[in-house]
Structure formats: C-alpha cells, structure tokens
Amino acid sequence: MSHKPNTSTENLRNLTSKFEGQNSYQVKKILNDAEDFLGAPYKLGGTSKSGLDCSGLVINVYNENKVKLPRRSSDQALQGKKIEIWEAKPGDLLFFATNGNGVVSHVGIVKEIKNRGEITFIHASTSKGVIVSSLNEKYWNKAFLFAKRVL
Template sequence: MKKVSLFLLGLALSFVVQGGSAFAETPLSQTVNELVGTPYKWGGTTKTGFDCSGFLKFVYNKFGVALTRTSKEQAQQGEWVSQDDLRPGDLVFFHTFGTGISHAGVYVGNGAFAHAADDGVKIDKLSMSYYAKRYVTARRVLSDDAYAQAMRDKGN
C-alpha cells in the first residue's frame, strides 16, 4: 500500500510540475481564451460577435498582422505550411460548404484550433471527424518576431 501511495504522489507531482510549464499563458492564448464564448455573428468583427474570418482578423490585429476580410482571401496570405508542421498562431482552413475554403481558425497547439463556429468562439481538435474530413490547408502569417511576441510567456 505504501508503494502505491508513493507512486500516486509522484504521479500527481509530475502532473503539477508539467502543468505549470505546459500551460504557460502567452499573449496568443490569452487573446483566444478571452474570446472563447463570444457569440457567432455573420459578418461580425468585434467582441459583440464574430464570424470565422472576423475572429481571425481581430486576433491577428493584436499582433500587428492585417488580414483580409474573408477566409478564402486569408488562405492566400502568408506562407503555406504542412499540417504536420503547424505551430501555434498558424491559420487553418476548411471547406464546410461544398468545395473551396469557407471556414478558418487559428491553430493553438496540441492538435487544437480556435474558431468562431455557429455556437460561438470555441476550441476544437483538428482530429474531430467533421474537421479532419474538411481540412484544406494552413498558412503561416506571423513573422518570427511576431511569433516570438505572441508566444512570450506572460509569467516572465
């Protein structure tokens, strides 16, 4: 029993230590987290309501990046990046209506992306069946300097 208790204590401590470093608050994560739950609004570009491209335009404006207005146009900005090489801050694009790009989000790490969906701004996994089947491409729009600013640990 003592060995099991020590094992469980060690396991719990390892999660606490890892949690502190794995979930550091960054300007990007803070910006996204503050917007989670914002309602969906067709054509919305403010905290009163966003559509997917308006959400991205708002987020990237915080980091000095001027995005175009529609997800189809946004998919032409920056540099193409492989899904296997995504880093937080990359744009991800989907075809949700017929063919062509019609939805977008921002990759936030660990296989997840933030986006303005019909039920508001939220975070989903790229591996979810719905999105995995509809993934089209990704673009990197943050310069190395802007990326460093977006990913700076707010605790330091």
C-alpha cells in the same frame, strides 16, 4: 444526454503535428487574445465580443498584434506561407471547406499541439460561437484543406 465530438479515428486522415517547441511572446499574446473571445456568439460579419464570425475572430486577434490580414477567410488563405500539417504550431492558421465544394469557407487559429500531435484550434463556429475544436473530430478532419503560417 450530452453530445461529445466524434473523435474516433476511424476513416480519418492523420492530421498531426510534430511541433514540441515553446511559443514565442507574439504567439502567446495571439493565443491569449483569441482565448478572450471564447464563448462569444457567432454573428456573420461580426468582429467584436458581442458576435463575430471565423474570419472576424482572426482579423481581430491578428490586427491587435500588428499582423494585417484581409477580412474574408478565402482572402486570408492567400496570405503567408503554406505549410505541411506536420509543421503546424500554435498561431498558424487552418483553413477548411465546410460547404463541401473544396473552396475555403472557414478558418481557425492553431491553439495547442497535444499528445501524439493532436492539433486543437480556436474558431468561431456557426452553431456554438467561439470554441476550441480538434482536427481529430470527424467533421473538421474531413473539412480540413491546408495550413498557413502568417507570423
């Protein structure tokens, strides 16, 4: 029996984007670089394809593209411009409180705005390594705090 993410909209916040434009060259490069890490294992403090954590993925991808960010997700959350979720577009950063206390503890990179504004993001999951998830998944919907634009 395969486990599918819970994408039921019951009791979920409407975390959708209205973005319908084209991605810039810089955003395409960032997303391509992030996608190169898909399948890499999770490793706390790691920053390479042999293992990395959520903020390690972000700094690796953005530093490669000449955007300097701090190492920790809580410090990355202080960078850039806070945006409303409906303004989110590929390349923006999403911040989450995965520990239940409302404090930033996780970060992901917006990958795509799908049908009806569904936001997907690339991130390093502690259990699955680098994967693509959706803000429509119950866990991520409830943990979502805010979005930032650093480009």
